[in-house]
Amino acid sequence: MTADRLLRASAEHSYDPDVEIDWDAPLADDLYFVPPHRSSLYGTPLWDALSEQQRITLTRHEASSIAGLGIWFETILMQLLIRSYYRDDPTTASSQYALTEVADECRHSVMFGRMIDKLDTPVYRPDGVNAALGKWIAATGTGPRMYAAILICEEILDTLQREAMVSEQVQPLVRMVSRVHVVEEARHVRFARDELASSVRAAGRARLAFDKVVIGRAAYLCGTRLIHPAVYRSVGIDPAAGRRAAWANPHYRETLRWAGERVVAYLSSLDLVAGPLWRMSGLLPLLDR
Template structure:
């Protein structure tokens, strides 16, 4: 299991602070928000669309397929904003108890600043797409509110890592794809570069927190982490996106969940974070059924 000492914690934070100073971006400057969309380009790589390869996909015109991916990327961005807002609340609550002279504390504030810019960037992209704002509601919204106000330790960092690393994997492919709209590629590129620091910070902090947690605490945390995995796997693509191309949410969800291409995409997107959380023994136990239902585990 990975271990992180207090001195390692400070050294990592110092490096991340330096990297933040050298490699941070202002989406207001870096992105041409007024540029028209490119005719014929998708908003996610077409083979990553939840309906790719299904009978419903074959029934859609090329323009409808592009429109579907526009709503899918909006759904992914909406979930990203939702998780980032939770993370910012958790980080600022943690910082309130920390020594402000320490590099680790200062990096927490730096990450909050990054996440503020990312949330504005995702919000501007959704507005530019002209789609609804897709985000969790109902019981998922209630659970998010609870996590934002109570989460600490392993369940805090593991839950956030699940969302961050899945988005990172999807965006790394999107930013390099010539099939994808330039706007989405640039948003993805900025997020990937800056999110790499956040993932490093969260991974090391998670390993440190686990060492301090008791067995009973970890059993409960595994349930919360499993629920976060279930939410991310099941709601990355909001069922309402299918209405944009004349498909009912229920029909779209059935087709996506039965679609081997989409199931493989979700396993692929979760591969890195699943491997890391498995190494830390955070998958299984009381949260095993939720992980299985999430669609993120390997076959």
């Protein structure tokens, strides 16, 4: 059973960020915080006009934005898993793994918070309507919409971090944070994929029709708020102008498509990708938009 295997893997391969990461090591002056070709402005006239240090500063804030979104989603995920555990039989491997994942996510959120503090940036996270929708899904999410929303954010961050953790252009701190998260997140993705497939099989047509709308909204949020517009202020660019340039940037649009490729393929195999919000998210291949 998947949950049994994941419990064993968690016991054998879990990490303590306090031990694994050298939080006191200074940041390198000449290294980026995300691979430069993944910066939202890479290849645009705005990017060309920035100095090397400004480009590094921009990626510093972009890395913080990604971490802030990760914390926000993980906090929602922990609430969903606790609610699920409250309803379930605590003697089953599935419910015990859900609680084990909560412990993992607690460490991850602390790790991301410490990284943001070390980067000395604002805390970037969803606000307004997105924040309200986050509260709603944390309080009500079950079944397909719960696990699909989890997967969208988890797999996009996982793809970005798998590249960052091996890039010699990226700060050692960011590489180590990425490595710790990738190793443990692989288990979470496996669990969520299995639970999602089971919940889709059990759901009725009306339930799936509603959940597809919620799933599309989660995809739209993750695609459009992975990089918070306020990050552009760090290099003297108006947030609205920066967002327009990023959204029109073919390099960044390809990064979004690439980051979402695995999860889009999996959700498509379950017939969960549909509607205009998906097309507006930036996560679909160009021909499908």
